[in-house]
Amino acid sequence: MPEYKAPLRDIDFVLNDVLNAEKHYQDLPDCEEATPDMVSAIIEEGAKFAERVLSPLNQIGDQQGCQWNDGQVTTPEGFKEAYQQYVESGWPSLAHEEQYGGQGLPESLGLVLNELVGTANWSWSMYPGLSHGAMNTLDAHGTEEQKQTYLTQLISGNWTGTMCLTEPHCGTDLGMLRTKAEPQADGSYKVSGTKIFISAGEHDMAENIVHIVLARLPDAPAGTKGISLFIVPKHLPESLTKSNGVSCGSLEHKMGIHGNSTCVMNFDEATGYLIGPPNKGLNCMFTFMNTARLGTALQGLAHAEWGFQNSLTYAKDRLQMRALNGPAHPDKPADPIIVHPEVRKMLLTQKAFAEGGRALIYYCAQLVDKAKAHEGEEKEKADALLAFLTPIAKAFLTEVGFESANHGLQIYGGHGFIAEWGMEQNVRDSRISMLYEGTTQIQAIDLLGRKVLMTQGEALKGFTKILHKFCQAEIDNEALAKYVKPLVELNKEWGEITMQIGMKAMQNRDEVGAASVDYLMYSGYVVLGYMWALMAKTAQEKIDSGASDDFYQAKLKTADFYFNRILPRTRSLVETMKSGSDSLMSLEEDHFVF
Template sequence: MPEYKAPLRDMSFVLNEVLDAERHYQNLPGCEEATPDMVAAIMEEGAKFSERVLSPLNQVGDQQGCTWNDGVVTTPDGFKEAYQQFVEGGWPSLAHETEWGGQGLPESLGIVLNEMVGTANWSWSMYPGLSHGAMNTLDAHGTDEQKETYLTKLISGEWTGTMCLTEPHCGTDLGMLRTKAEPQADGSYKISGTKIFISAGEHDMADNIIHIVLARLPDAPAGTKGISLFIVPKHLPDALNESNGVSCGSLEHKMGIHGNSTCVMNFDGATGYLIGTANKGLNCMFTFMNTARLGTALQGLSHAEWGFQNSLAYAKDRLQMRALNGPAYPDKAADPIIVHPEVRKMLLTQKAFAEAGRAMIYYCAQLVDKVKLCEGDEKKDADALLAFLTPIAKAFLTEVGFESANHGLQIFGGHGYIAEWGMEQNVRDSRISMLYEGTTQIQALDLLGRKVLMTQGEALKGFTKIMHKFCQTEADNSEMQAFTQPLAALNKEWGELTMNVGMKAMQNRDEVGAASVDYLMYSGYIVLGYFWARMAKVSQEKLALGEGDTAFYQAKLTTATFYFQRILPRTRSLVETMQSGADNLMSMDQEHFSF
């Protein structure tokens, strides 16, 4: 059976040695209790729960899946019991306001827990994960009465939440949605319509499910300007044994994440309550969507980490052929496959993406803390930087997470294709991450079109200035030249490429779409390069001082070198494809797409 072991040493390295979490938390209003001892204790307990409770259920969830019977959904064996342990441990309340029953700890600490939970069992993690997004939306936009009624129960874990956007005829283009909200005399609304692809939409793990639903008022303007957001509970709080006109019509039969219930949800005159201002629902929903996008970035990390751990164990154990330079283990019938260069390349690729992805996500999570808790320019700057990095984190990390999952299957060879080893499940489960919460293509348009070009490059400059300062500071450090020189050159090129695409787009807007995914991937490789350079710097300093685990820091430097020599050069082909323009995509007549 495949296993998961929380990489506490590497998580601590990123938090404490690279991102200086102690100083970060002590400088945040109200986060003084997040001391190193408390953070370490939370990590250790989260690791135990993830390793001992959730990881053994990962294959169970895949094999059994969820079942539907006349609107009732039953989760796989052990899922409900695991959720009760999760609630009893107080985990749902970790990063929420004390005023509404939370523990008041920072969001970035919740991300650390979410990584362990998600890597151990992604399908299970989606149930509390969707609740977390619902909580953030209510916290940001709900009234005090709504918070008292719904947020307190979500924070305690007694109830769970969902996000209901997609309809059969509209996914990304939410301006086309048809779900209706009819005003009632008592101030409530009757919600009618069908939503699809609703993760955790119905299940047996909690007494009530709070749906956050996009719908359209009768007098709403057309398009996205006429969308409102509503709280629609499965059961009204004062009638928990009665239906509120919300039902699960069916479960989707899907490629992966079988342990999570992906539902068709029917709202038949269900009672709902407006969140925020009428016709401003999409603005409110972005609170949920941004939370979900960082959560999905975490999924990319999870599949890379899980694939690396299990394929590494296999590569050390599986005997096949001899090392090219002669037997590495003459006393054995053959050498373990880890001696072969191509196997090592796949392992190092997984390791490089997982460890730098962790640094990137934890960095983004610290920005979330600042946006939530700081004021003035610090809040504004953090918000702008987070807005720029979120589509990169979501799309790039899920793309390379899927690549890493495939490397894991490949390392196992034919055994990787067999279900008992878990590697093919990791591939199947990871594939959805590039689709939901905005496909890679949508994230790329958001990055290049909205975040970069529509700000005349200001969003990009926020990050390139950080990179420039880092490279400039290390300019006289000879040991860092292998990292800072390529980064400095790419940093300069990044701005030039952006300007070139922008100039072309002024004549032909298809140039934005034609360059967008290549631009996003190019950006992602550079961002991870920056974090690898930062990790290399810390490792060099520790080795020079003779502090800590020498092997750990040396492995960091070796992996950083691998990334810069084997992975970062992928940017060269992306530059070529970006600069080739839109004509090679758009010049063919539609009629010529034939077979």
């Protein structure tokens, strides 16, 4: 059976050595309790829960799946009990306000817990994960009464939450949605419509489910300007045994994440309550979406880390052939496959993406802390940088997480194709990450079109200035020259290729769509290069100060691999971006035949 071991040493390295979490928490108001000892204790306990409780349920969830019976959903064996243990341990309340029952700890610390939980068992983690987004939406846009009624119960974990956007006829284009909300004399609304692909929409793990639903008021303008946001609970708070006109019509039959219930949800004049201003629901929902997108970026890290751990164990044990330079283990009938360069390349790719992805996500999480805790210029700066990095983190890390999961299967050879080893499940579970919460293509358009070109490049400059400052500070550091020199060149090229695309787009807007995914991936490789340079700098400083731990040498060698073998992928991306839209758009629609 595959296993998961929390990478506590690497988490500590990124959190404390690279990102200086202690100082970060000290600079946040009302975070006195986030001391190094407290943070370490929380992470260690979270690791035990992930390893001992959730990891053994991962394959069970995949094999059993969720069961639907007359509108009721039963989760796989052990899921409900694990959730109760999760609630009793106080994990749902970790990063929420004390006045509503939370522990008041930073969002970035909660994200570390989410990594542990999600890597151990992604399907299970989606139940509390969707609740977290619902909490953030209520906290940002709900009334005080709504917070006291719903937010407190979500924070306690007694209730869970969902986000209900997609309908059978519309996914990304939410301007087409048809779900309606009729106002009532008492100030409530009757919500009617059907939503699909609703993760954790119905289950047996909590006594109530709070749906955050997009719908239209009767007098709403057409398109996205006429969408409002509503709280629609499965059961009204005053009667937890009585249906509120919310039902699960069916479960989707899916490629992966079988342990999570993906539901068709029917709202039949269900009582709901408006969140935020009328016709501003999409703006309010972006609070939920941004939370979910960073959470999905975490999924890319999870599948890369899980794939690497289990691939590494197998590669050290599996004996096949001899090393090309002669027997590495002459006492054995053959050498372990880790001696072969191509196996090493796959393992190092997984390692580079997992550890680099961890640094990027933790970096983004600290920006979330800053945007939430501060006001004025500091908040605006954190928000702007986070807005730029979120589509990169979400799309890039899920793409390379899927690549890493596939490498894991490949390392196992034929055994990887067999279910009992767990590698094919990791591939299947990871595939959804590039689709939900906005596909890679949507994230790419958001990055290049909205975030970069529509701001005249200001969003990009916010990050390239940080990269430039780092490179200038380390320009004379001989130990880092092999990392700094390519980053200086890429940083300059990044601005140049952006300008070229922008100039061409002024004549033909298809140029943005044609370049967008390549642009996003290029951006991702550069951003991860910066993260690896930061980690290499930290590791070198530890070595220079006398540390003899192999961990730091391994960091430097993995950084070398990233810069020599992964970062050069940017070269082909530049060529495809420059090639423009003609080769994509010149073939007439009627000529697409078979």
